[in-house]
Amino acid sequence: MENGAGSGGPAAAWNFVPNDTLLGLTALSVRGVLGMVKAGIVEDEGAGARRVVPLGHGDPSAFPCFRTAPEAVDAVAGVLRSGEHNSYASCVGLEPARRSIAQYLSRDLPYELSANDVYLTSGCTQAIEIICSVLARPGANILLPRPGYMFYEARSVFNGMEARYFNLLPDKGWEVDLDDLQALADKNTVAMVIVNPGNPCGNVYTYEHLAKIAETTRKLGIFVIADEVYAHLTFGEKKFVPMGVFGSVVPVLTLGSISKRWVVPGWRLGWIVTNDPNGVFQRMKVVDSIKSYLDISSDPTTFVQGAIPQLIENTKEEFFDKTIEILRETVDICWEKLKGISCITCPSKPEGSMFVMVKLDLSCLQDIKDDMDFCCRLAKEELVVVLPGCAVGYKNWLRITFAIGPSSLEDGLDRLKSFCLRHSKSQK
Structure with missing residues (x-):
């Protein structure tokens, strides 16, 4: 046998190369x-x-x-001991968990969400990954805040979508520069991202500012991705207002998780929620695209999904x-x-x-x-x-x-x- 033949040794040429896009992220x-x-x-x-x-x-x-809350620990421990959640879950998530999250989020909204508005993900990180994949098409661009969580750009670039940055204004409590936002948008812009409460700035947007964002994006014909993973973690004069309040003005995809409010980032349970009373996401097949992506991706662990109803219901204020x-x-x-x-x-x-x-x-x-x-x-x-x-x-x-x-x-x-x-x- 010649040197290297049949033993994994040198070859004349290998047919694979690394993904250069990944190496730059x-x-x-x-x-x-x-x-x-x-x-x-x-x-x-x-x-x-x-x-x-x-x-x-x-x-x-x-x-x-x-x-984390002892009630959260008890909820997960109880589910594990029951032996009832050791199987695969459906790709969109267990219905009781989705219904419980819908009810939890509806407390802050002028309309009721249903379980069908909620899609469970492996933390908010996977929610971002899914949305950036769903929106990607040749020539598309997405508007992102600067400063901001650059995982959005990483996932956009990986999917071949252009990331464009609008400025947040430090001398105005890190509000969105709406003039900048409008100047960046064109016919290929699909959505804009807001993070509220803010990572990395610690800002909390007022109802009035969110209303201006909703009206601006409606005129531009783009929808809003509201990253609300820090929802209700506020300690100043401004209270948290979910972007979904304006779902009848502009369709909103809300991304969230239990990671921050329950202080359990390692439990990896997040969600994508459609705040869309007018049914725009259904007509534009965004919902179908989310479901299709979930069909070919991994799910949050079933036992954490199974614990969600008790975790939400039993955790004390x-x-x-x-x-x-x-x-x-x-x-x-x-x-x-x-x-x-x-x-x-x-x-x-x-x-x-x-x-x-x-x-x-x-x-x-x-x-x-x-x-x-x-x-x-x-x-x-x-x-x-x-x-x-x-x-x-x-x-x-x-x-x-x-x-x-x-x-x-x-x-x-x-x-x-x-x-x-x-x-x-x-x-x-």
């Missing part, structure tokens, strides 16, 4: 960018050693003060109130401590979600090239991880999460201040 992934930031960390060992402070992502579940109180405490800590860091400017105090955007003044710092360099060196020197603004489309800004234990947050922000002082030009 790491920069559009929060996980990918955080992985690069954390690459230089060497964590201290031993008793009393400094630990990494995770201010870069929105997963507070590791901190005891943010543990005290649990949600406690979460909000902790976030109110941590956002106050964050707001006050950021004021004391000279090279960082925070345009407004967050009123919702788990994040704040702050602007870096690189002119105050010695030998820091940009936001990515800042974050990598901060992680290496202080074991504090924050997300560089480039990961949300806002170069030389930072996204900081305050959804961690209060003492850890104080420690992390103190280390951030020490880092800035050490690299300040005035200290040289």
Whole structure:
């Protein structure tokens, strides 16, 4: 036998190559960018050693003060013990779970949703993946907020759809620049995305601003994708208003999950909901496309689906109130401590979600090239991880999460201040 023949050895030429589109998407992934930031960390060992402070992502579940409701745990444990939800579920999700979510969301709407308006997904991430696949067609474009969650761009680009960015206005509470939105839209624009409460900005939109968005998109002939994964996580003067309230003005696809309000991102249960009393999505075959995609994709775990009715019905308001109180405490800590860091400017105090955007003044710092360099060196020197603004489309800004234990947050922000002082030009 010749060398390599029949043994997996060298061949004259292989017929496959990597997908170049995938290889270019790491920069559009929060996980990918955080992985690069954390690459230089060497964590201290031993008793009393400094630990990494995770201010870069929105997963507070590791901190005891943010543990999920005991009723949620009991619901999942009961379903597992019953042995009744070990089988495959239907591709759109179990009907009792969908009905329960429809009733839960209808509390905030002027009309009643039905189970047929709800499609279950493996977290909100898969909901985004599905919608970007459903909308993709040659020449299509989608309007996305800047700064924003760039997973939308990653999925759009992967599906061959153009992503166009409209600006959010930091001096107006990160409202949508409606003039910018209208200037970007054309006959190939299919939808626009809003995230409310806001990731990464911590903004909460008023009823009046959402009404303007609805009227603007109706005139443009595009529908709204409302990412409401942080629904009801508000702690300022503005209360959460779902975009679905305006479903009779413009059709709305609402994306959500139990991940943030119940603090269980690892349970991977999300949804796509059609807020569309006028039946536009049915006529335009958007609903059929969603169902077709679900036919060829994976489902959320059946036992979590089975637990949803009891999880929603039994969770006490005290649990949600406690979460909000902790976030109110941590956002106050964050707001006050950021004021004391000279090279960082925070345009407004967050009123919702788990994040704040702050602007870096690189002119105050010695030998820091940009936001990515800042974050990598901060992680290496202080074991504090924050997300560089480039990961949300806002170069030389930072996204900081305050959804961690209060003492850890104080420690992390103190280390951030020490880092800035050490690299300040005035200290040289």
